[in-house]
Amino acid sequence: MNQKNEIKNLAIEQFAFLKKEYGLSKPIIRSKDWGMDIYYLASQIGFQIELDWHDFNVFILIALLEDGKIPGGYYMHKNKRCRVHLATVLKELRIQDETMNFLMNKNKRKNRDSHLEEEVIKQKITLYSAIVQSHAEKLINIDVAIFEGSDVLNS
Secondary structure, three states: OOHHHHHHHHHHOOOOOHHHOOOOOOEEEEEEEOEEEEEEEOOOOOEEEEEEOOOOOOEEEEOOEEEEOOOOOOOOOOEEEOOOEEHHHHHOOOOOOHHHHHHHHOOOEEEHHHHHHHHHHHHHHHHHHHHHHHHHHHHHHOOOHHHHHHHHHEE
């Protein structure tokens, strides 16, 4: 199995609790030239696990669904905010999470050793999964007004 498939499978495995425990959709996978997005959808929001092969990184975003579907655009769709990074959502909800603080500091450091990069992205997937699992109930039931909040737009 190649490196990208291993990482994709780890992400699916680590976030499988969203379907098993909370009834979200099975993972929806969208491949792109530069990476891959894995979505788990609830009724109004979705979790986007973005695997970035160019920077060899992972990002977790909360997406506001449009009629139950993944919105177009990236941050904006039809002149409305449609995706917000997990760290920003936690900040807006006033949730302090030490693991998220650790990850934010880790994102500032770059390591160009490909073997270490693979281990780092796998570690980040596992840590992000733990963060989402710790706050899943609040995140799944988030007030969609958070996509309109000034704090979110300015983060």
